[in-house]
Amino acid sequence: MQQTFKTILAIETSCDETSAAIIRGDHKRVTLLSNIVSSSASLQSKYGGVIPEFAAREQLKAIIPVIKESLFLAKLKPEQIEAIAVTVGPGLIGSLLVGVETAKTLSLVWQKPLIPVNHLVGHFYAHWLDNPTPPKFPCLGLLISGGHTDLVLMKDHHQFEYISGTRDDAAGECFDKGARLIDLPYPGGPAIAQAAQNGNPQVYSLPKPMLNSTDFDFSFSGLKTAILNLTNKIKGGNKTLTSQQQADLAASIQETISQVLIAKLVAASQSLGAEQVMIAGGVAANHHLKTKLSETFRQQLPRVAIHFPKLQFCTDNAAMIAAAAYFNPIVVESISLQANPGLNLI
Numbered sequence: 001m002q003q004t005f006k007t008i009l010a011i012e013t014s015c016d017e018t019s020a021a022i023i024r025g026d027h028k029r030v031t032l033l034s035n036i037v038s039s040s041a042s043l044q045s046k047y048g049g050v051i052p053e054f055a056a057r058e059q060l061k062a063i064i065p066v067i068k069e070s071l072f073l074a075k076l077k078p079e080q081i082e083a084i085a086v087t088v089g090p091g092l093i094g095s096l097l098v099g100v101e102t103a104k105t106l107s108l109v110w111q112k113p114l115i116p117v118n119h120l121v122g123h124f125y126a127h128w129l130d131n132p133t134p135p136k137f138p139c140l141g142l143l144i145s146g147g148h149t150d151l152v153l154m155k156d157h158h159q160f161e162y163i164s165g166t167r168d169d170a171a172g173e174c175f176d177k178g179a180r181l182i183d184l185p186y187p188g189g190p191a192i193a194q195a196a197q198n199g200n201p202q203v204y205s206l207p208k209p210m211l212n213s214t215d216f217d218f219s220f221s222g223l224k225t226a227i228l229n230l231t232n233k234i235k236g237g238n239k240t241l242t243s244q245q246q247a248d249l250a251a252s253i254q255e256t257i258s259q260v261l262i263a264k265l266v267a268a269s270q271s272l273g274a275e276q277v278m279i280a281g282g283v284a285a286n287h288h289l290k291t292k293l294s295e296t297f298r299q300q301l302p303r304v305a306i307h308f309p310k311l312q313f314c315t316d317n318a319a320m321i322a323a324a325a326y327f328n329p330i331v332v333e334s335i336s337l338q339a340n341p342g343l344n345l346i
């Protein structure tokens, strides 16, 4: 029989966020006691993206203070923690190693069981945090993060069936690269969302990749090239875009990515007869996407329950890792645990 652990400390360091969280589980409910997130994104912003070596060094600086703060906020001592969970992959190897080696050390010193968690699975568990009405199974899930765009069927806790995914870039990557092309800072998603507030998505037209394909696959690399060509055409002989041109381009990029994601999710929901649908990952924080998605489902699939994670649990955080560990407490030998940067969802 599988052991259960009620009070779990989780560590997440897969990219440029250093996070530690403590949850308390009680049957099917997970209560958040603390969730500390320290991000080096604003420091990376001046380089236009994440520099892996730099991210790893920032992880090293932040990891101990972040863990201490999570214990302090939860008003717990290490003795009161029953298990330690950690993201083992996918992600940047230098960043992952900081979390994995710290978790292994704490597990050995504090003599606590160690639970490895797949970061992508963790994103879906954002729905089981402080949520009295989490998704019911089976649930169709769309993961939209910086490195992944995957459609899966979650049949039960930790039982995933892969349906489709991106053939090249991820949706978040398209936001990030699109932002860079129109001279907006990293991370591109929030920057595009903010600039788009003053823009009109009708001014510039962008192709909607694979919108009419009969499968549920995605592709965003062609869109990136189209943004580059369009931006160069608008700039003409000028070196910079006006702020109105930038806002209109941002609105078009956001609208185009949203339309593709929504069309595919609606088609997959209809084809699979889904009754429960959830989105997860950093791009799920996009307000425009959420509003359009709710509206489309209300009009076209009114019987389908669509779930959105709370805003603070969309982007990387350790709370979702703790929730994933609570529902699948597979303990491993601390000393032998290895980070796996290329880990897949299934």
Ligand code: KG4
Binding pocket: 015, 144, 145, 146, 147, 148, 171, 172, 173, 175, 176, 187, 188, 189, 190, 193, 281, 282, 283, 284, 285, 286, 287, 314, 315, 316
């Ligand atoms: O899930 P996440 O925090 O990290 C990965 O696992 O990749 O996702 C990060 C991605 C980035 O590409 C970022 O630009 C995007 O999520 N993102 C957004 C928003 N906030 C973050 N994209 C669109 N709108 C947002 N508000």
Ligand code: ZN
Binding pocket: 119, 123, 145, 146, 281, 282, 315, 316
């Ligand atoms: Zn993530």
